[in-house]
Amino acid sequence: MDLTIGKKIAGLRKEKGITQEELSELLDVSPQAVSKWENDLSCPDIMLLPKIANVFHVTVDELLSSSPKKETVMLPAEQRKSVDDLVFRILINSSDGDKVRVNLPLPLIKVGLEIGMRMPQVSKNESLKDINFEELFKIVEHGVRGKIIEIEGKDGDLVEVVVE
């Protein structure tokens, strides 16, 4: 089913776990405006799209795309972005309600690993200690995009690694 921009914003907002009021504060608009977008009664101003995309860590293209976002895709070589443009998004939702988002550009991780940094040193999160980022790079180089890791810890923490 095709998604309207309003439904897309509603989905992204729920995914981020914020209310319409909180989103309206982040965007400097009224809560009613957000409600109207989500119910397809109006559309956000075109000048606001980059700001909305930034809040949800997506591109304006993704925001405007009418097809639902696939969780994981394998892109053919001609459709792949340069590695310089790719970002590893690490999403940690802890069982006690804390949310941590770490956005690491791929080239920065590569340099970090080459000089001897390890992810738990960087993020202080033990859930990441067993993730082999060298192997993840190989997967990404083969064209895999989207959610590449999802770990649910025994204490209820949820860790996802998404490459976009």
Next chain:
Amino acid sequence: MKIFISSPGEKTIRLSIPTRLIFNSLTAAISAGLLRKKVNADLPISGTDLRRFVKELHRIKKIHPDLIIVDIESANGEIVKIGL
């Protein structure tokens, strides 16, 4: 570098600090020395390594100028964001 800290009932703090003021060759050399002295003498990270990391960071900033590196929202409503 932009830092945003917000706590319920507290004043919101917004800091904009030039990235090159925090991350430069001098701070990289000092940080590498401190890491070896205070954290682990066998740490393989040298001043040259950190300078390379800093150089990459500046290059990334040109590609992703508004990237939020860390975005933390605690269950009690505290928000911390660190952007490039």
